Amino acid sequence: MKKIAIELTNVSRKFISPTGVSTLALHDFSMTLHEGDFCAIVGPTGCGKSxxxxxxxxxxxxxxxxxxVFNQPVTKIDPNIGFVFQADAVFPWKNVIDNISIGPIYRGTNKREAKDKAAEWVxxxxxxxxxxxxxxQLSGGMRxxxxxxxTFINEPKILLMDEPFSALDVQTRALMQDELLGLWSENKASVVFVTHDIEEAIALADRVIVLTKGPGKIKSSYEINLPRPRDVSTARYSTEFINLSKQIWSDLKDEVHI
Known part of the structure; x- marks a missing residue:
């Protein structure tokens, strides 16, 4: 039986503005992920996904x-967690291999070994x-x-992704989705993937959680039983994919209606 990797139980999060106004971003939210699970979270802007x-x-x-996280209360930043942001988190003054090797070096690996490992990841x-x-000198997809x-060179046990492909064009985005699934299938990290894109969520995840508009709470949850390994470019044309997309959009449209 797979161990629990992430467990959020009835969590809420308030933010206080400089003028003292309290805003509830996330309300009574619970989620459990086991080792190797791939979960996507969709919802309108401001619902607390990030x-x-x-x-x-x-x-x-x-x-x-x-x-x-792994049955321990979260009290500090965990080195077992990797994070991929929407914006490129690369150092503009470092070349590709130096950018990739910097994580292992910071974690104590000697430079030669880190560069060799980075070369393999290149x-x-x-x-x-x-x-x-x-x-x-690189395109958006290459960056x-x-x-x-x-992220993957550090062998994270948990991978958090906050709309990482939203700035890419459609073709590059599909390629990067396939790239992600290929890397994930090798490493089997537990993934939480935040996106506004329903089709992206279904194509990648084993489970899709739909949040209400802010303050966000779970409106529905769908198990995605599309076979793996999964080809993103062809999976979206299956009847099951289309039906899931319609159901999730039905849940979400009232939350994004202006």
Whole structure:
């Protein structure tokens, strides 16, 4: 039986503005992820999706409720957690291989070993020949490959992703989704993937959680039983995929209606 990797129990999160106004971003939210699970969270802007990720990292403690990672209360940043942001989190003054090797170096690996390991990850994310290019010399999709390699090289047991592909064009986005699934299938980290895109959520995840408009709470949850390994470009044309998309949109449309 798989162990529980992430457990949020009845968590709420309030933010206080500089003028003293209290805003409830997330309310009575509970979620459990086991080792190797891939869960996507969808919902309207301001529903607390990113707030949930912040509570898992320890950067944004809950106002109430409990957060546990591998059965331990979250009290600080956990080195077992990797985070991929929407914006490129690469160092513009470092080339590809230096960007990828920086994580292991900070964690105590000697530079030679870290560079050797980074070279292998350059190959695995399809950037061979670009080892000494700088971020400004790369396309958006290539920079995102660097960001994925930066994260996976540290062998995270939990991977948090906050709309990581939203800035990419449609074709590059589909390629990066397939790239992510390929890397995840090898490492089997527990993934929480935040997105506004219903089709992206269904294509990637084993479970899709739909949040209400803010303050966010769970409106519905869907198990995604599409077979794996999953090809993103073809999965979305299946009858099951289309039906799931319609059901999730039906849940979500009232939350985003203006």
């Amino acid at each position: 707030t949930a990720l912040g509570m898992i990292t320890g950067l944004s403690p809950p106002s109430s409720g409990t957060v546990r 190959r695995r994310v399809g950037l061979s020949g670009f080892e000494y290019h700088y971020p400004h 995102k490959r660097v960001a994925l390699a930066q």
